[in-house]
Every structure is written in structure tokens, then in C-alpha cells.
Amino acid sequence: MGEVDRFDELSEKIHESLKEENPNMVSAILERTCFLKCTHCLYKKDHKTSKSDSENSDLTEVIANMMKQMPDKEDSPQDTDPMFLHEGRILQPWHFDVFEKIRAERSDAKIGLIDAGIYTKHIDLFKEKDIKLDWLDISIDGTEESHNTQRDPEVRKAFEIALNGLSHAREVTKSHDDGGRVTSLMTLTNINNADIAEVADLVFSENRTESAYDSDNDAYQNYVDELHITTMSPALPENVPLEISYEEMKVAWEQIREASEKHMNEDKNNIFLKIYRTEDLEKLASAVGEKKFYDAITNETVDPESDRYDEAIESGIGIIKFYIDGIPIQYYPSSTWPTETIHVDADSVYRAPHCQQWSLEELNAGRSVSGDDISKYSFQELTSKSSYLDAYQDTVDKYWEDFGKNYLLKEVESFRRIREKSFLV
Numbered sequence: 386m387g388e389v390d391r392f393d394e395l396s397e398k399i400h401e402s403l404k405e406e407n408p409n410m411v412s413a414i415l416e417r418t419c420f421l422k423c424t425h426c427l428y429k430k431d432h433k434t435s436k437s438d439s440e441n442s443d444l445t446e447v448i449a450n451m452m453k454q455m456p457d458k459e460d461s462p463q464d465t466d467p468m469f470l471h472e473g474r475i476l477q478p479w480h481f482d483v484f485e486k487i488r489a490e491r492s493d494a495k496i497g498l499i500d501a502g503i504y505t506k507h508i509d510l511f512k513e514k515d516i517k518l519d520w521l522d523i524s525i526d527g528t529e530e531s532h533n534t535q536r537d538p539e540v541r542k543a544f545e546i547a548l549n550g551l552s553h554a555r556e557v558t559k560s561h562d563d564g565g566r567v568t569s570l571m572t573l574t575n576i577n578n579a580d581i582a583e584v585a586d587l588v589f590s591e592n593r594t595e596s597a598y599d600s601d602n603d604a605y606q607n608y609v610d611e612l613h614i615t616t617m618s619p620a621l622p623e624n625v626p627l628e629i630s631y632e633e634m635k636v637a638w639e640q641i642r643e644a645s646e647k648h649m650n651e652d653k654n655n656i657f658l659k660i661y662r663t664e665d666l667e668k669l670a671s672a673v674g675e676k677k678f679y680d681a682i683t684n685e686t687v688d689p690e691s692d693r694y695d696e697a698i699e700s701g702i703g704i705i706k707f708y709i710d711g712i713p714i715q716y717y718p719s720s721t722w723p724t725e726t727i728h729v730d731a732d733s734v735y736r737a738p739h740c741q742q743w744s745l746e747e748l749n750a751g752r753s754v755s756g757d758d759i760s761k762y763s764f765q766e767l768t769s770k771s772s773y774l775d776a777y778q779d780t781v782d783k784y785w786e787d788f789g790k791n792y793l794l795k796e797v798e799s800f801r802r803i804r805e806k807s808f809l810v
Contacts, residue, residue, distance in 0.1 A: 411726065411727045412726040412727070413730075415477070417745070427619075429744060445486055451767070452487050452490055458493070468495045468496075469496050470499065476500060484516050498521050502549055518557055521557060523609075526572055526577055535577060553594070572615055574617050588609040592608045612644070612648075614658050621742055634665075635671075641656070645710075654713045657714075658713070660714065660715070664799075681698070719788070732749070734748070735766075737784065739762070751763070
């Protein structure tokens, strides 16, 4: 069988597998406007509020309908409870209607929020409506200087807002006993790649507020339970200059090692490096050495007596997890993205990753203001009666044709290059 035939066979197997691995999460863009001007953000900076688009498309009912149809944990290919993620850009008062509707439809649903700290404007609403999040992520993108440069270069108040958000996070999240957690995501750029150790020192320090006090252990909880570090995926021209180089990845990796040696929890991983692009996998391989990287991704040790047993590679639906120097690396292949989430935009359209770089007007027209055909980024207009499984499987076919197969080819070629370089050592 020739190389092309083998790739085609692999492509077909993955395509068919995706159709059976439906996600157990809905992630929604509930608001397209934002108070920040993040330099790494893939949204256009001039997005207006999308509230009317959401109201006109009955977004709350659309989300509730999707959540209602998701399988229970026991029946899920993902083996997880159904999840809902508010992925931004900012929390608005009417979004609490969405949370309440989800809770009414699915008492087993887990609800998460990604935020820059501005949610604190609505703490009274959390209390009034008796809503506790299952997880809350507050981004900290470096030291105060780096965070403000990356997220708020004009007003320079973003760090203060984020730190205030971390301080109050335990007020709006469930307790550890009920599965609640607070996390922080750091998006790596060449502005902050040398700040990781300092960020870890901050987020894993004691949050000395009343809501963070753990009476059972007579101690204050840390600001966060987990630190997630990820590389930026440049989508807009202004993102590109911030992308880290091979040398900057080496600096970042040493910072991650330093942070892990100081703060890694022995009982449960609490520092993760998340990678979505093959370009960044190759940078990481270069930073740690291709031989070490290749050994890590091929370590299938099953003997509990082996000193490599705890670092054996794990593959799940849409994720490959491996370890380098004891640090967990989570790789999410772009080729298998549909298994990650039902991605609902503010106008109730099921869309592809990176659709945020265009306005809703451009996306609905299928053409950008510069004249590019962007119709492939919109899969299906959802309604309050849409079939969750039909929408997902239809999306798999469209995604595979327009994106997935090409991503798979890039992934195969990337791992081949890493493998070849590992043999040269």
C-alpha cells in the first residue's frame, strides 16, 4: 500500500470515529463585545454587543435544547457529565437566564466560565439567583507589566481587575467537596514567556479572603487549583508579531520546569501545558530535545514497577496526554476538534474555531469585508428544536472536508519531522 493510500485509509477511519465520539459540552460565545483590547485576541477589536443577535435567534432556548439532549455520564462516549462553558467574552446580566435554564433542564450539568475578572460586577446576581459555578477560569498573562501590556495596553487596569476576580472566585464557585475548582489560563506570547514562574508563585499563593478560608483544614485556599499554560494561535495580522519563537519556547519551558518543581501537587497534577498547533509541538520538541520528546510520545509503559509507568502516554477522545520531565502536556489535535464541543456563536449558529476573527455580519454573509469566502466557518443555524446528534454529525462531515483532513496531513508530517530529528541525536 502506498503512502497516499495509507493516509486516505487513516483519514477515513478518523472521520468515521469522530461521528461516534459526540462531545458532552456546549461552549457558547454569549457576548462578542469586550472592555479589553488584548493584543493576542482573535476577535476583531471593534465588535459591538451581540445581545440583540442572541435575543433574535432565541439563544437561551437553543443552548437549553442542546444541553437537554446530551447523554448522561454513563451513556457518554466522553464518560463525563454534560458541560456548558461560557467562553466569553464578558458576563452580562441576561446570561444568568442561560445558567438558570440549564440548571432547570439538567441538574447534572457542569457550568464553567472563562473571564477576565469583570464578573465581579455581578456577584450580587450570583447570590440572588443562588448560582455556583463548577469551574471558573481567570486569565493571568504574566506579571502586572506584561499582563497589562498584552491585555490592556491603553488603560492598563486589566491586571488589577483580574486579581480582584481571583480574590472573589471562591464566592461564586462550588466547594472542592462538590467538585468546584478555580483555574487560571496563561496565553504564551513573546511578551510573557519569561514570566511563568512568577505567575505560578502568584496564583498558588494564599487567597486570604473570607470565601477562600477552609475551616476543615484551618487554612486559606490558594487563588487557583490549577494553572493552564497554552500557546497563542495567531488568527489576525496583529497577533503574528506576538508568536513565540523556538528560542522563546526554550525560555518558557525552563520557566514551566521551575514552576512545576516548586508548585506541582504530588497527588494531582495542577500545572499543565496545553498545545493545539503542530507548529508549537515542534517548538516544544526542539526546546526539550527531539529524542526526549519522541521517547515521551511513544512511552506506552504498562508495568507498574517501571519508573516510567506514571508517565505513560494516554490518548482519549480528542486529546493526547504525555509527560516530559514529569510535566503533563495536553495536545488537542485540530483534526479531531468536533469531539471537543458544540460551539455556538452569539447568533445561535454552530461554528468552527477562529470564527471570532470576523463579525457576525461577515459570517452570515459568508464573505469577509476583504472579499474572502468564509462560508465554511458556519456549519448550521441551530433552533430550539434542533437535533443535537444530527447537528454534530453533519458538522463532522463538513469540518472533515474543509478543515480536518488538511489538519491531519499537517499533524502526520509534523510528527514525522520530529521522529526523523530524534534519530539524528
